[in-house]
Amino acid sequence: MSKDWVIGILGGSGLYDIDGLDNREWIEIDTPWGKPSDQILFAELDGIKLRFLPRHGRAHALSPSDVNYRANIDALKRAGCTDILSLSAVGSLQEQYPPGDFVVVDQFIDRTFKREKSFFGAGCVAHVSLADPVCERLAELAANAAEQAGATVHRGGTYLAIEGPQFSTRAESQLYRQWGCDIIGMTNMPEAKLAREAELPYATIGMVTDYDCWHDVHGNVDVAAVIEVLLRNADKARETVRILVNSLSGTERENGPQGIETNLDVALITSPENREAKLLAKLDAVAGRVLKA
Ligand SMILES: CSC[C@H]1O[C@H](OP(=O)(O)O)[C@H](O)[C@@H]1O
Numbered sequence: 001m002s003k004d005w006v007i008g009i010l011g012g013s014g015l016y017d018i019d020g021l022d023n024r025e026w027i028e029i030d031t032p033w034g035k036p037s038d039q040i041l042f043a044e045l046d047g048i049k050l051r052f053l054p055r056h057g058r059a060h061a062l063s064p065s066d067v068n069y070r071a072n073i074d075a076l077k078r079a080g081c082t083d084i085l086s087l088s089a090v091g092s093l094q095e096q097y098p099p100g101d102f103v104v105v106d107q108f109i110d111r112t113f114k115r116e117k118s119f120f121g122a123g124c125v126a127h128v129s130l131a132d133p134v135c136e137r138l139a140e141l142a143a144n145a146a147e148q149a150g151a152t153v154h155r156g157g158t159y160l161a162i163e164g165p166q167f168s169t170r171a172e173s174q175l176y177r178q179w180g181c182d183i184i185g186m187t188n189m190p191e192a193k194l195a196r197e198a199e200l201p202y203a204t205i206g207m208v209t210d211y212d213c214w215h216d217v218h219g220n221v222d223v224a225a226v227i228e229v230l231l232r233n234a235d236k237a238r239e240t241v242r243i244l245v246n247s248l249s250g251t252e253r254e255n256g257p258q259g260i261e262t263n264l265d266v267a268l269i270t271s272p273e274n275r276e277a278k279l280l281a282k283l284d285a286v287a288g289r290v291l292k293a
């Protein structure tokens, strides 16, 4: 099936708006899961529709544990998004990813524990596959765009998600390194899981801001250091978005080869006659494609 691209952008720390877009309008979207982090910026560029949501709100008043990830993903789906790209500040767990570099990850480890992680549950159970949690097509488009924007880009890598809001202890940081993780952040889980449940292809660019606290030479991460690097990199991130969108201009969107857009076809397990009407009503945007009679 082909349709128009509608690119959703989840902006992380330091990225609260994108300028240089046409027909900009901030629009409030309500969801059955509560309020998203902020209004969503509806805009266009080169004929492609863009929907931008600052993950922590424009005032950065939401901590990673307080972000309503379900509402954010649901709202982006309601806003018509076909794909979601996250731009996130991350710490580096490996020497070869210095601050300033971009890592386009292909795997996640979820160590968060205080968040709603599924749209499904009692009354309508589903188990989606997360073996390949990232949309390879979107990740490639994002990596190409970031390179053209002048970033040093690493393709592939594992993002370790911690609950926060505190940064890690040195022992934890060393442990994550031993696990082979590449970058660390506090937000991409359960975001990526929920995007998959909503049948939305998801990719993330980790913008490295620090070496966490494991490095012998570089000092321990703090917010000032993160913001300092981010401010230097935010323009590159915005330019990446503009180049990515431009690369789609004039093309028709086809579903990708990973089957993400139809993955609920093989995920629902509660028999239709036993599904709860109340939960089904809340799933109208996320799973309407498979739940509509
Ligand atoms: C301000 S440093 C910690 C903060 O930054 C990252 O957020 P995001 O992924 O939204 O850029 C990290 O995950 C923490 O939430």
Ligand SMILES: Nc1ncnc2[nH]cnc12
Residues within 6 Å of the ligand: 089, 090, 091, 092, 162, 167, 168, 184, 185, 186, 209, 210, 211, 212, 213, 221, 226
């Ligand atoms: N070192 C770090 N740990 C967790 N989240 C981060 N965001 C940016 N740097 C981080």
